[in-house]
Amino acid sequence: MNKLGYLIDMDGVIYRENHLIPGAVEFVDALRAMGVPYLFLTNNSAPTPEDLSVRLNHLGILGISPKHFYTSAMNTADFLVETHPGCTVFLIGEGGLQTALHDRRIANDGIRPSYVVVGEASASMERLAKAHECLERGARLLATNPDNWCPVGAERTRPGAGATAAFLEASSGRRAYYLGKPNGYMFHRARQRLHDLAHGPVDRVIMIGDTMETDIRGAVEAGLGSYLVLTGSTQMENLSDYVYQPTRVLQSVADLTSEILTGRPSDRLDSPVFGDSDVGPTRSGHRHQTDVLAFHKPRPRPAMTK
Numbered sequence: 001m002n003k004l005g006y007l008i009d010m011d012g013v014i015y016r017e018n019h020l021i022p023g024a025v026e027f028v029d030a031l032r033a034m035g036v037p038y039l040f041l042t043n044n045s046a047p048t049p050e051d052l053s054v055r056l057n058h059l060g061i062l063g064i065s066p067k068h069f070y071t072s073a074m075n076t077a078d079f080l081v082e083t084h085p086g087c088t089v090f091l092i093g094e095g096g097l098q099t100a101l102h103d104r105r106i107a108n109d110g111i112r113p114s115y116v117v118v119g120e121a122s123a124s125m126e127r128l129a130k131a132h133e134c135l136e137r138g139a140r141l142l143a144t145n146p147d148n149w150c151p152v153g154a155e156r157t158r159p160g161a162g163a164t165a166a167f168l169e170a171s172s173g174r175r176a177y178y179l180g181k182p183n184g185y186m187f188h189r190a191r192q193r194l195h196d197l198a199h200g201p202v203d204r205v206i207m208i209g210d211t212m213e214t215d216i217r218g219a220v221e222a223g224l225g226s227y228l229v230l231t232g233s234t235q236m237e238n239l240s241d242y243v244y245q246p247t248r249v250l251q252s253v254a255d256l257t258s259e260i261l262t263g264r265p266s267d268r269l270d271s272p273v274f275g276d277s278d279v280g281p282t283r284s285g286h287r288h289q290t291d292v293l294a295f296h297k298p299r300p301r302p303a304m305t306k
């Protein structure tokens with residue numbers, strides 16, 4: 001029998017700001033009732049898995065074990081341990097990143113670190129200047145995720161790790177390596193975790209997310225199924241801007257609940273590209289540019305570029 005498992009983005013899928021998406025509780029309950037393996041996958045490197053479990057508790061999704069969360073901070077720690085054992089880091093980041101690196105015994109080093117690691121944080125100019133000096137002394141630049149900004153409300157955003165990394169790219173002339181979604185290493189490790197949670201191989205892994213550039217793009221490139229929900233950052237009319245398309249489009253995770261409980265596919269609309277649904281005229285031109293510019297905006301070339 002084909003064993004199915006889900007990787008689930010949080011912001012815009014399970015909650016928005018401090019409100020649960022309607023039907024999210026029932027969706028998670030269905031996963032738990034049917035023993036379907038699932039892992040919450042977030043690019044936010046600030047919280048620990050324990051923090052996220054408490055946050056869901058307060059929102060009304062009770063008792064999710066921290067082992068069901070995987071953050072870009074944990075992915076960064078996994079990446080460093082695997083690719084550079086014994087490395088040291090200078091950090092710009094909050095509790096989730098500090099804890100993840102500490103748990104994997106990666107040492108802090110403010111003198112001659114192997115890496116400057118940038119996560120979600122309100123970095124002081126003093127800290128940025130120190131990171132800049134470390135880069136000048138030969139440290140490599142690593143960001144936990146590529147998000148230039150993150151939503152904090154319906155009308156408000158805050159600068160993300162991508163923007164902090166861009167600051168240091170400009171000052172040092174070094175290019176950052178960006179982990180987190182859509183990086184394949186995030187999906188590679190998340191899939192491994194899902195297998196561990198399932199105590200065996202999961203034949204079919206599906207990413208559920210609200211953001212095309214991270215959730216859907218990463219899933220497509222990792223060879224996973226991808227379900228886009230319209231409760232977050234993507235509207236149906238913007239779908240045709242993207243070269244890659246989700247396997248299915250759902251109004252929300254609530255659409256999946258009966259499918260999980262009964263095992264019978266719901267008749268909700270499928271992807272406009274692979275299905276028959278009519279989503280209006282397809283736009284022409286600029287698809288690659290639109291996609292590329294989402295995370296790699298042209299920046300002035302620094303005067304001191306090596």
Ligand SMILES: [Mg+2]
Pocket residue numbers: 009010011012013209210211232
């Ligand atoms: Mg999201």
